[in-house]
Amino acid sequence: MAITPETCPSVVPAEEALIMRSLKRLLFFFLPYWKAVLASTALIIARAGAELVPPLFQREIIDRVIAAGDLRRIGSLALALVGMYALLMLLDMGDMYMRHALGARVIFDMRVRLYGYLQRLSLSFYERTSTGELMSRVTNDVEALEQFLTHGTALFFVDLLRLVGAAVVLLLLNRRLALLVLLPMPVLAVSLRYFNRRVRPIYRRVRDRLGDINALLQDRLSGMRVVQAFGQEGRELARFTGESERYYHARVSGVAHMSLFFPAMQFVSAMGMVIVLGFGATGVVRGELSLGTLVAFLSYIAAFYEPVRRLVDIDNVFQQAIAAGDRIFELLDATPDIEDAPDAAELDGARGEVRFDHVHFRYGSGDEVLSDVTFQIEPGRTVALVGPSGAGKTSIANLLCRFYDPSAGAVTVDGCDLRKVKLASLRSQLAVVLQDTFLFNSTVRENLLYGKPDATDEEVVAAAKAAYAHDFIMALPNGYDTEIGERGVRLSGGQKQRLALARAILVDPRILILDEATSSVDAEAEYLIQQALEAVLEGRTALVIAHRLSTIRSADKIIALEDGRIEEVGSHEELLGRGGLYSQLYRRQLRLDAE
Numbered sequence: 001m002a003i004t005p006e007t008c009p010s011v012v013p014a015e016e017a018l019i020m021r022s023l024k025r026l027l028f029f030f031l032p033y034w035k036a037v038l039a040s041t042a043l044i045i046a047r048a049g050a051e052l053v054p055p056l057f058q059r060e061i062i063d064r065v066i067a068a069g070d071l072r073r074i075g076s077l078a079l080a081l082v083g084m085y086a087l088l089m090l091l092d093m094g095d096m097y098m099r100h101a102l103g104a105r106v107i108f109d110m111r112v113r114l115y116g117y118l119q120r121l122s123l124s125f126y127e128r129t130s131t132g133e134l135m136s137r138v139t140n141d142v143e144a145l146e147q148f149l150t151h152g153t154a155l156f157f158v159d160l161l162r163l164v165g166a167a168v169v170l171l172l173l174n175r176r177l178a179l180l181v182l183l184p185m186p187v188l189a190v191s192l193r194y195f196n197r198r199v200r201p202i203y204r205r206v207r208d209r210l211g212d213i214n215a216l217l218q219d220r221l222s223g224m225r226v227v228q229a230f231g232q233e234g235r236e237l238a239r240f241t242g243e244s245e246r247y248y249h250a251r252v253s254g255v256a257h258m259s260l261f262f263p264a265m266q267f268v269s270a271m272g273m274v275i276v277l278g279f280g281a282t283g284v285v286r287g288e289l290s291l292g293t294l295v296a297f298l299s300y301i302a303a304f305y306e307p308v309r310r311l312v313d314i315d316n317v318f319q320q321a322i323a324a325g326d327r328i329f330e331l332l333d334a335t336p337d338i339e340d341a342p343d344a345a346e347l348d349g350a351r352g353e354v355r356f357d358h359v360h361f362r363y364g365s366g367d368e369v370l371s372d373v374t375f376q377i378e379p380g381r382t383v384a385l386v387g388p389s390g391a392g393k394t395s396i397a398n399l400l401c402r403f404y405d406p407s408a409g410a411v412t413v414d415g416c417d418l419r420k421v422k423l424a425s426l427r428s429q430l431a432v433v434l435q436d437t438f439l440f441n442s443t444v445r446e447n448l449l450y451g452k453p454d455a456t457d458e459e460v461v462a463a464a465k466a467a468y469a470h471d472f473i474m475a476l477p478n479g480y481d482t483e484i485g486e487r488g489v490r491l492s493g494g495q496k497q498r499l500a501l502a503r504a505i506l507v508d509p510r511i512l513i514l515d516e517a518t519s520s521v522d523a524e525a526e527y528l529i530q531q532a533l534e535a536v537l538e539g540r541t542a543l544v545i546a547h548r549l550s551t552i553r554s555a556d557k558i559i560a561l562e563d564g565r566i567e568e569v570g571s572h573e574e575l576l577g578r579g580g581l582y583s584q585l586y587r588r589q590l591r592l593d594a595e
Contacts, residue, residue: 026145026325029106036105040098041157047091048161050084052169055299057081063292095158103149107142114138114331122337123403124364132215137331140210141324148321156318159307166304173297174289180275181301184268195261202254203323209247211327216243269305276301338402340422347425351414352379352510352541354400359409361395368407369395370564377557382542384552386585387561393545395564397513400543402426413511431509435516435547437496439488444473445480447488447499451507459506466536467502469495505536512537515545549586558582 030037057077065074115138170178220227220236227236280297283289354377361370370392377383385393398404399411402418410417418426431451439447448460455463460480464470472495476482488496504512514533530551546552553572560568560575560582567581575582 023322023325025329026148026321029110029149032109033102033106036098036102040095040102043091043095043098044158045161047088047095048158048165050088050091051162051303052165052300053084054081055169055296055303057084058299059290059292059296061292062295063290103146106149107146110145110328111138111142114142114328117332120336120339121334123398124337125334127363130215130219132213132218133211134331135218136207136211136214137327140214141207141327144207144320144324145328147317148324162303163307166300166307170297170300170304173293173300174283177276177280177283177297180279181272181304183275184272187268188265191261191265195257199254199257199319202250202257203320204326206247206250206254207320207323207327209243209250213240213243213247216240272305273298273301338405338423341420344420344422345416347413347416347421347429350429350510352429353377353412353414354511354541354543355412355415356396356399357410357412359399359406359411361392361399361404361406363395363404368564370399370406373409373564373566375557375559375566375569377541377543379541380539381556382537382544382554383557383559384544384546384555385559385561386546386549386552386582387567388585390563391561392564393561394515397432397515397543397545400511400513401430401432429510430513431504431507431511432513433497433500433504433515435545437488437493437500439484439491439496439499441484441486443478443481443483444476444499447484448480448503448506451503455506463502463506464499466505467498469498469502472498509540511541511543513543513545516547549582549589560585 057080061074061077061081065071065077118134118138167178167182170181216239220240227233277298280289280294284291284294356373356375359370359373360368361373362368369390373392373396375383385396387393395404399406400418402411402421402423405419410419412418413421413426413429440450445460448463449455452459461470464473464480473480473482482490484490488499491499501514534554544552544555552558555572557569558572558575559566560580562581568575568578570578570582576586577583
């Protein structure tokens with residue numbers, strides 16, 4: 001519900017305090033650009049002062065030339081007036097360039113800062129926040145701030161100067177008429193305050209609804225293949241229509257308030273003009289006021305009320321900027337769950353010894369997914385994790401990458417607790433091949449170089465050959481320079497996984513994590529990749545999450561998990577002989593393969 005003086009007067013001071021805090025944070029972005037701000041301010045002051053001069057020349061022309069019938073001064077006065085307008089033109093040009101260039105730079109830096117901060121946030125943040133919503137904040141909300149920075153703040157100051165300057169000149173020209181001009185000002189001030197309280201929550205709702213639309217659009221466009229495969233176009237159109245309708249109603253609510261408020265303010269301003277015109281005309285007829293003074297006075301009234309009208313427009317931009325700024329600051333105030341400790345150390349030249357020491361883990365406030373997990377991987381050895389879906393295999397890989405921290409216990413590499421190691425140095429020692437392969441919308445070469453941008457062409461080809469990807473790459477239309485589409489849509493599942501494997505091999509990591517890395521390849525490709533992995537894994541520490549148990553027979557150690565606990569540990573032959581969980585999973589898979 002909108003906040004009004006009648007419904008919630010006690011909330012207003014706290015709300016205004018929040019607005020002032022948001023405004024201060026917005027203006028804080030100007031501090032690194034103080035030189036440009038000073039130059040722009042100087043231009044604004046000069047422009048506001050220069051705009052007050054032309055009506056004085058007009059008064060001189062009317063009273064000294066037209067009324068007196070003396071044309072001797074018309075040339076000099078007209079030339080001076082042309083000079084003033086030329087000066088105004090130059091000041092306008094400089095002011096517009098400075099404001100827009102400064103605003104563009106500030107917004108550029110803000111957008112880059114936002115993106116950089118997004119990369120620091122933990123995976124848990126992305127699990128509860130949609131990509132479309134984040135895109136809306138980085139694009140639409142930042143654009144709203146650009147309007148405020150380029151048109152709001154600068155125009156506010158210049159119009160404030162115009163307002164004060166015009167008021168001073170009006171008082172100097174005729175004090176009685178000036179007081180008549182000022183009569184509507186209390187009405188305007190009270191009305192503006194009431195309007196702000198009503199429209200502020202509406203603008204916040206508009207920006208939230210736009211974020212919802214972007215989130216839905218991004219999600220459905222990414223899954224368009226599924227939408228069409230299940231014939232759900234009509235249902236998705238109805239859902240998108242519903243979100244768009246909620247955005248529409250929020251917009252219309254704001255438009256309704258503006259449609260009532262702004263014309264009413266213009267009417268009040270016009271009434272001030274009518275009152276002055278009536279009293280001024282009476283004064284001219286009675287000889288109490290010169291015609292030139294009245295004309296100049298009317299010009300200054302326009303110069304007085306025009307800033308008032310624009311200040312109302314600027315306030316509209318300001319309210320939208322506050323709503324957008326709140327959403328941006330919510331993002332900047334989000335604290336990463338995973339970040340470097342103050343005393344974090346570098347992990348250089350890792351040997352690759354991995355240890356899980358009585359690790360417990362849960363996602364957020366959910367149920368525990370790992371319970372008292374303890375195991376060790378010796379440097380250069382391969383350990384495979386097996387178990388039914390939901391057993392906790394991927395959670396172990398996530399903890400080793402330090403995408404999350406354990407709820408209890410510790411994960412160490414070479415005896416160093418990962419919470420005491422710098423993230424960048426840890427992840428420089430790791431490479432991951434995920435079951436859900438992600439490839440960027442670029443060329444094959446750019447995807448392979450992602451983890452090692454300075455790799456040579458020979459190294460790229462060698463990595464592709466090691467993953468048995470070189471042959472199919474060369475068969476593509478442009479070889480390594482072929483565009484593969486969003487998420488590698490132009491490749492098969494097996495081809496995407498081989499590219500992901502080649503990307504990991506190119507990094508030459510000390511620790512390699514394979515999360516169901518061969519689950520989407522055919523039997524022949526799986527055999528070839530297994531042959532390659534025997535050479536690739538030689539001398540590296542490897543954590544392999546296996547879907548096809550036949551691929552991990554040669555692992556140094558196999559850990560069978562169930563319900564987040566380690567059920568048994570041993571080699572392939574040892575675990576088969578025990579007849580436990582691993583044996584059951586292996587024989588069940590053999591039956592399924594046979595069937």
